[in-house]
Amino acid sequence: MPADLAVIGLGHLGLPLAQAAVAAGIATLGHDPGPAPDRSPAPWGDPAPPLDTGVLSTAELRRMLATGFTPTADPKGLGRVRTAVICVPAPRGADGSPDLAQVGDAARVLAARLRPHTTVILESPVPPGTTEDFLLPLLEEGSGLRAGRDFHLAYSPSRIDPGNRDHRYTATPKVIGGLTPACTESAAAFYGRLTDKVVRARGTREAETVQLLETNFRHVNIALVNEMAVLCHDLGVDLWDVVRCAETKPFGFQAFRPGPGVGGHGVPQDLAGPQYAVRPLRMVELAQQVNSQMPRYVIQRAAALLNEHGKSARGARVLLLGVTYKPDVPDQQGSPAQEIATRLMELGASVSYHDPYVPAWSVLDRPVPRADSLYDSAADADLTLLLQHHRTYDLQGLAVKAQLLLDTRGTTPTGSAHRL
Template sequence: MPADLAVIGLGHLGLPLAQAAVAAGIATIGYDPARATDLAAGRLPGDGAEGSLTAADIRRMLSGGFRPTGDPVELGRVRTAVICAPAPLGADRSLDLAQLTDATRALAARLRPHTTVIIETPVAPGTTEGVLRPLLEDGSGLRAGRDFHLAYSPARLDPGSRTHAYATTPKVIGGLTPACTESAAAFYGRLCDKVVRARGPREAETVQLLETNYRHVNIALVNEMAVLCHDLGVDLWDVIRCAETKPFGFQAFRPGPGVGGHGVPQDLSGPPLAVRPLRMVELAQQVNHHMPQYVIQRAATLLNEHGKSARGARVLLLGITYKPDVPDLEGTPAQEIATRLMQLGAAVSYHDPHIASWNVLGHPVPRADSLYEAAADADLTILLQQHRTYDLQGLSVKAQLLLDTRGATPTGAAHRL
C-alpha cells in the first residue's frame, strides 16, 4: 500500500517524527528490520532507543495507520523518505556511519524519481553531499537535485519535555538546490509551525554541530564551576539562582554527574574531516568525562567523614536515566558511577521508576522496590536524576546520607555537588 512518508530508523529520532506525521494525517511507514516486529505488535523493543515514547504511544500510532516494516520494498512506494538511522561516536571520536550508510543503500536500491530524501541523523558537515549523495545516486541511477530532492534537517527533540513539542519547534532545512529546500520545507510545513531555510546541506549540518557543542561546552563550564565552588565553600546553586536573573548575555546551565544523551559532541579532529580541532569542545569533553569520577570522590569523602569506608558501604543510586522522566540510558553517567563504586567494593542498588532492570559489569544491579526503605537502609544515597515522582523533601528526611548531584533538594537538606 503506497504511503506519503517512510521514516527509516525507528529509534529516538525516527519514532517521534513518525508520531508527529501520523498525528498530522500523513500516511506513514517505518522501516527498521531490527525493531519493526515488536513495534508492529504494539511493544517497545526493550533497547531503550525509543526515547520518551511509551507502548501506549506506539499503539495509538498503529491505530492511526502507522505501519512498521522490515521489508525494503516498501521504500519504493513513498513520496518522502526521512533517514533517522543512528550514528554513534566511535572509538576514534568520529561518528560511526555504518547504520546510516546501510539505511541509505536500502533506500537507494528502491528510490524513485521525484522522491524527497531528507537526512536527520546528526553527522559532520559535508556528509550529506560527500558520503550519502554518492550512495543514493550510485544505488538508484538517479541524480540528486535533478531526479530527486535531497536535503538535510537537524533533529531538534527534547525528550520528555512538556514545553517543546514537535509542532512548535522550528525546523531547519538545507537542500542541495533551492528546489530541494522548498520540497523539504513543504513536507515539514505539514508538521511544524515554522520552517527555517539554511543556505545548503552543509550549513544545516553545522547547525546541528553548533547546537550540540553549545550544550556540552556550557555544561562543562558549570561543571568546572561546581568543583571550584565546592573547593571555595561557595554555594554554586545560589550563584546560579542569582546569575539567571540577568536579562541579557546569560543562559543558566546546571552541573551534574556527567553528560548523557544521544547528541554527542564533535571537535572535527577525527575522520572523515580531520580539520582544525575545536579546542573548546575537546576541553569540554575532558571536563564532562571527569564528572563521574568527581562524584565518586565526593561520595568516598562523605562516607569517610561519617566513619565509613566505600568498601562494603551500601550505596543507593537514585535515578539512572540520562534525562528526567525519560526511560533512556543512552550515555548515562550512572553506568560509570556504578562501575567505579563496585570496583571500590561498595554494594550498589538503584531506584528508578522508568527502568525495570539494569546491568553493570555484566551483572544485574538490585532494584529497590520501596524508595524510602532503601534510602533509610543505605549508608549513602546519591541522587543522579531528578524524576518528577521523587519527593525530595521526604527523601532527605529518610536517607542516612544524601549526595545531591542535581541541586534539586531543599537548601541544607543534603550535600550538594
C-alpha cells in the same frame, strides 16, 4: 492506506518524527535496516522491526499503530512514498569520529528502490559535508537518478528533546538545507505540515553545521558549569545560589546546571582526524575531557562524605536514585549512572538502585538489586546518591529518610542534602 512518508531508523530520532507525522494525518511507513541490540520486542506481538519502547511509551506506540503508522522490516514499501527521512544513529566510532555505517546501509536500501520526484532528507547527526560527499553518491549510484534533478535531497538537524512537555514537535522550528533551492523548498513543504515554523539554511552544509553548533553548545556550557561546581565546592561557595542569581540577568547569560556526567544521544564533535581538512574544535575537546571526569568526581565526593561520617566506601550500602540520562524518560543512553555504579562496585560498595522507568538494570554483566520500598531503602543505605530527578520523587521526604543524601542535580530543598 498507502504510506506517504517513510522513516528509516526507528530510534530516538525516527519514532518522534513518525509520531508527529501520524498526528498530522500523514500515513507513515517505519523501516529499520538493523534493530539496535538494546531493543526489546514491543509488547503487542513483536512487530518487525522491534520498536524502541525507551523512546515513546507503549500507549503512544499503540496509538500510532492505530492511526497510520506501519513498522516493517520489508524495504519494498520505500519505493512508494513521496518523502523518505533517514534517522539512523551515527554513533562515535573507535577513533572518536561519527560512524556513518548505518547511514550508508540506509542509503543503499533506499537507493535500490528510489523513484523520481522523491524527497530524501537526512536527519542523522553527521559532520558537515556528509549529505553531499557521502549520502549523495550512494543514492545516485544505487538508483541511477541524479540528486537535484531527478529527486530532492536535503538535510535537517533533529531537534528532539525526549520528555520535554514545553517544546513539542509542532512548536519547535525546523531548519532545512537543500542541495538546490528546489530541494530546500520540497523539504520545507514536507516539514511545514509538521511544525509551525520552517527556517531555510543556505544549503546542506550550513544545516549540518547547525546541528554541530547546537550539540557542542550544550556540551561546552555544561562543561563550564561542571568546572564551576568543582571550584565552588573547593571555595566553600554555594554554586546553586550563584546560578540562581546569575540567571536573573536578562541578556548575555543562559543558565546551565552541573550534574554527574553528560548522557544522551547528542555526541559532541570536534572534527578531529585526517578525514577533516580543518582545525579541530579545541574547546569541544576540552569540554569532553571535563564532562567525562564528572562520574569520577561524584565518587570522590561520595567517598569523602562517607569518610566524614566514619564510614568507608568498602562495604557501604549505596542507593542510586535515577539511572536514566534525563528526567522522566526511560532512555539510558550515555547515562553516567553506569560508570558511577561500576566505580562504586570496584571500591567494594554494595550498590542498589531505584528508578520508576527502569524495572531491571545490570552493571558489569551483573543485575543490580532494585529497591522496592524507596523510603525504607534510603533509610537503610549508608549513602543515597540522587543521579536523576524524576518528577515522582518526593525529595523533601527522601531528605528526611536518608542517612546521607548527595544531590548531584541540585533539586533538593536548600540545606536538606549535600549538593554537588
